[in-house]
Amino acid sequence: MKILFNTLILFIFIGFSAIAQNKKLKIISYNVYVGMSSDKTEGKKEFAEWFKQQNPDIVALQEVTGFTQTSLEKFAQSYGHPYAVLLVEGEKYPVAFTSKYPITNVKKVIDNMDRGFIQANILGQTFIVLHLSPFDYQTRRNEVDLVLATIKNNPSIKNWVVMGDFNSFAAIDSLAYTDGELIANLKKYEQKYAPIRKLVDNKIDYYVINRMNQSNFYDALKLFHKDFVKTVHPKHFAPVGLPDVPTRIDFVFVSKGLKKNVKSAEVLVDEFTDSHSDHYPMMIELQLKK
Numbered sequence: 001m002k003i004l005f006n007t008l009i010l011f012i013f014i015g016f017s018a019i020a021q022n023k024k025l026k027i028i029s030y031n032v033y034v035g036m037s038s039d040k041t042e043g044k045k046e047f048a049e050w051f052k053q054q055n056p057d058i059v060a061l062q063e064v065t066g067f068t069q070t071s072l073e074k075f076a077q078s079y080g081h082p083y084a085v086l087l088v089e090g091e092k093y094p095v096a097f098t099s100k101y102p103i104t105n106v107k108k109v110i111d112n113m114d115r116g117f118i119q120a121n122i123l124g125q126t127f128i129v130l131h132l133s134p135f136d137y138q139t140r141r142n143e144v145d146l147v148l149a150t151i152k153n154n155p156s157i158k159n160w161v162v163m164g165d166f167n168s169f170a171a172i173d174s175l176a177y178t179d180g181e182l183i184a185n186l187k188k189y190e191q192k193y194a195p196i197r198k199l200v201d202n203k204i205d206y207y208v209i210n211r212m213n214q215s216n217f218y219d220a221l222k223l224f225h226k227d228f229v230k231t232v233h234p235k236h237f238a239p240v241g242l243p244d245v246p247t248r249i250d251f252v253f254v255s256k257g258l259k260k261n262v263k264s265a266e267v268l269v270d271e272f273t274d275s276h277s278d279h280y281p282m283m284i285e286l287q288l289k290k
Contacts, residue, residue, distance in 0.1 A: 029163040030281035035065030051079040060129035163252040166206035217253040220265040235274035237246040
């Protein structure tokens with residue numbers, strides 16, 4: 001029996017090693033809008049069916065409101081993901097991972113974070129799913145510095161994928177904001193929710209995404225799409241009676257060693273994503289490193 005068990009373990013190891021050498025991972029990051037509240041079906045069948053059609057290997061979720069670890073596992077299983085990790089139960093806007101493959105070496109960070117992040121290993125790759133604060137710009141600055149310090153303090157890990165709702169703007173998109181409408185909207189927010197500050201000296205804050213770039217992380221979408229592509233707002237979530245201000249605040253970043261392994265990156269726009277969340281999801285395909 002011992003020989004049989006050891007042989008089985010060896011076959012499992014060889015199997016996952018083969019996957020890790022040849023697999024192209026499809027990864028989706030999606031802010032699903034307050035626990036998928038637009039999906040009124042039991043078990044969130046509409047979202048589950050969409051994920052099943054997309055057939056991702058890994059899903060990084062934000063705003064998994066109202067889920068428990070048990071209900072998240074059940075939801076993930078409904079679209080073929082036997083593994084799932086929830087940041088914390090009872091928090092209003094937790095993040096989560098689901099995966100076709102085992103999720104290991106999980107670290108959950110909630111201290112000094114508004115909405116927290118999860119660090120985990122899947123098929124030898126290290127992933128972070130995060131949701132930075134939508135409020136004061138200084139809070140977001142502190143949070144991204146914490147995420148990057150966590151990465152720096154793990155020097156043995158060379159390859160990272162960091163994704164989620166950054167609630168931040170990229171300087172590379174600045175031409176899309178020159179009409180002044182974004183600044184005008186942010187000023188209105190500040191007036192309504194004083195003393196919260198979204199702007200820095202009445203200018204758009206690009207600190208968070210600049211810090212990612214300066215830390216040798218690459219914006220996966222911009223590896224393939226030079227033109228501006230919005231992630232907010234989808235068609236059915238545009239403000240009623242007000243002009244929509246298209247923005248990109250959802251990102252997938254890869255570390256330098258993975259840049260050449262990104263084979264595609266897209267903002268997923270279809271009939272479902274037009275109507276089921278106030279964010280469009282991000283997708284990348286990543287060739288695993290041998």
